[in-house]
Amino acid sequence: MIRRLRIGTRGSALALWQSRHVAACLRETAPALHTTLVEISSTGDRITDVPLSHVEGTGFFTLSIEQALLDVGYDPALAGSTAKTMTAVGGHRAVLLNGATLGSKPWADRIALLAHEFGHSLQYELGGGRRGTSDQWLREGFADWLSIRVLERLEIVTMAALRRERLRQLRSAGRSRTPPLADLVTFPQWVRAGERQGAQMYALSFLAVDQLLERHGVAAVVGYFKRFAESQDRVANFRGAFGEDIESFEASLTATLWRR
Numbered sequence: 001m002i003r004r005l006r007i008g009t010r011g012s013a014l015a016l017w018q019s020r021h022v023a024a025c026l027r028e029t030a031p032a033l034h035t036t037l038v039e040i041s042s043t044g045d046r047i048t049d050v051p052l053s054h055v056e057g058t059g060f061f062t063l064s065i066e067q068a069l070l071d072v073g074y075d076p077a078l079a080g081s082t083a084k085t086m087t088a089v090g091g092h093r094a095v096l097l098n099g100a101t102l103g104s105k106p107w108a109d110r111i112a113l114l115a116h117e118f119g120h121s122l123q124y125e126l127g128g129g130r131r132g133t134s135d136q137w138l139r140e141g142f143a144d145w146l147s148i149r150v151l152e153r154l155e156i157v158t159m160a161a162l163r164r165e166r167l168r169q170l171r172s173a174g175r176s177r178t179p180p181l182a183d184l185v186t187f188p189q190w191v192r193a194g195e196r197q198g199a200q201m202y203a204l205s206f207l208a209v210d211q212l213l214e215r216h217g218v219a220a221v222v223g224y225f226k227r228f229a230e231s232q233d234r235v236a237n238f239r240g241a242f243g244e245d246i247e248s249f250e251a252s253l254t255a256t257l258w259r260r
Contacts (some may be wrong), residue, residue: 004033004093005036006020022065066136069089079150088116092116092129095114110167111154112147112148115146116144119143123143123225126222128228128229131187132228133228134237135234136184136185137201137209138205141205141206142221144202145213156158163206166207170200175258177197177198178197178204179209181253184205211253212242212249220241
C-alpha cells in the first residue's frame with residue numbers, strides 16, 4: 001500500500017493551489033497517505049520582468065521537468081522527449097506534473113489525468129518499487145481504465161460510452177495507422193509513438209486491457225504487475241497471469257477490434 005507520495009509542481013500560486021487541492025482529495029480517499037509537494041522552479045517561472053515572447057529559447061516550463069526526470073535516471077534524450085510530450089509522469093511514490101499544461105485543462109480532464117498517473121504509481125508499488133519490464137501498453141491501458149472508473153464513480157462519464165468512443169477513435173484512424181502492441185512494449189517506444197500516433201495508441205491500449213479485464217478480471221491484471229517484483233520475464237509473466245501468450249491474445253484482440 002502506498003503511504004507516501006511526492007507531487008512535483010511549479011511554484012506559482014495557481015499551481016500550488018491545484019497541487020494542494022489534489023493532495024487533499026487524495027487524503028480524503030486514503031487518510032493514511034502522506035503527501036509532499038516538491039516545487040520545481042523553471043526558467044519561465046524565474047523570468048518576471050519581461051514577456052517570455054521577448055526572450056530567446058523555448059520550452060521554459062518543460063526544462064525543469066526534464067531535469068527532474070534526469071535526476072531519477074532517465075536517458076537525456078528520453079527525458080527531453082517526455083517533458084515535451086507528456087503533461088504528467090507517474091513514478092514510484094511520485095507524480096511529476098507540468099502545471100502550465102494541467103492548469104489549462106477542464107476539471108474532469110485534470111481528475112482523469114491525476115487518477116491515471118496515480119495508477120502508474122500503484123503499478124510501481126505492485127512491482128516492488130521498480131518499473132521492470134512490464135509492457136507499456138498494459139500499464140497505460142490499465143491506468144486509463146482506472147481513471148475512467150474514477151470518472152464513472154463521480155458520474156461524469158460511463159465506461160460503456162468511453163469504450164465506444166475509444167473504438168470509434170481507433171477505427172477512424174484506420175488499421176494501417178494503428179501500431180501493433182509489439183511496438184508499445186517499452187517506455188521509449190511509447191514516447192516515440194506518442195509523437196506520431198497519440199490518440200490511436202491510447203485507444204488501443206485501453207481496449208486491449210478492457211478485453212483482458214473482461215476475460216480474466218481485475219485480480220489477474222493486479223497479479224500481472226505483482227509478478228514483476230520477482231521476475232522480469234515479461235512473456236512468462238503475461239502467460240502466468242492470463243493463461244495465454246501475448247501473440248495469441250493480440251490476434252484475438254485484432255479480430256475483435258476490426259471485425260465488421
